[in-house]
Amino acid sequence: MLVLFETPAGFALFKVLDERKLSKVDDLWKEFSSADTARQVVKLKAFSKFENTSEALSAATLLVESKPNKGLRKFLRAHCDGESLAVADSKLGNVIKEKLQIDWVHNQAVMELMRGVRSQLTELITGLGAQDLAPMSLGLSHSLSRYKLKFSPDKVIFFSFVNN
Template identity: 50%
Template sequence: MLVLFETSAGYAVFKLLDEKKLQETKNLYADFESPEKAATVLKLVHFEKFEDTTQALAAATATVEGKISKPLKKLLKHLVDPDVQEKLLVADSTLGKAIKEKFSFDCIANSSVQDLMRVIRSQADSLLQIDEKELAAMRIGLAHSSLAVNCTSLIRFDYDDEKST
């Protein structure tokens, strides 16, 4: 089973080494107490890093809209093996439907997957092998970019000369 994990720095795909862990989510937090323990549950298969914050913002927007962004499309094309039908765990069911239509992956998005995403996020620095400072900088950059876009799209003035007199 593969896990699609979205970060502000890019998309990661992990291999879930023990599928039973997904059924026993009560003990999942214990399996992610340390980077060493987390490494026994997940293995990084591929990481598709965003080129810049513009690409990260476009990818985040596409995810919210349930669409497949260009970096995600590139990543999934890299993973598609016609001989092997892997299941893909995704955080968002709408995105999972879009992936299934485009790439024929059997996507799963449920509460167990949400629990798994939470514990992955707790050990993301060690699992992704990305510098913590770089990941934090991408988070801040993406947050500022999305805030600027949201503010400019929300603020619209309807000015009428006749009403101002």
């Protein structure tokens, strides 16, 4: 099984080394208590880095709508031969299955696995330090909120009425 993990820097695919550990959902967090134990559960198979902020913003915008961008589709085609894919978003999993014919998994164990990977992310992806990831994450979230912010005229009027 592979794990699709989206970061502000790019897309990562991790190989689950021992799928039996996923059966113990309540104890899975212990496997990610350190970088060494995390490396016994998952191993980085591939990483597709975004070229620039606009590419990251485009990919994130589509992911919010549960749609894979062209780069993600190409990345998955190249690395998911005959493997099932663990995804955090079941709607995205449905689209991946429909467009790429890749079997996907989304359950409580996958969500715990995602939390564990997130906690050790900078240790699992070489060359991606916490000092780099934090500004990327902040910049992407600001850009995403600026482009995704939508106002409803009804809500603005109601808010003005309440405050007057």
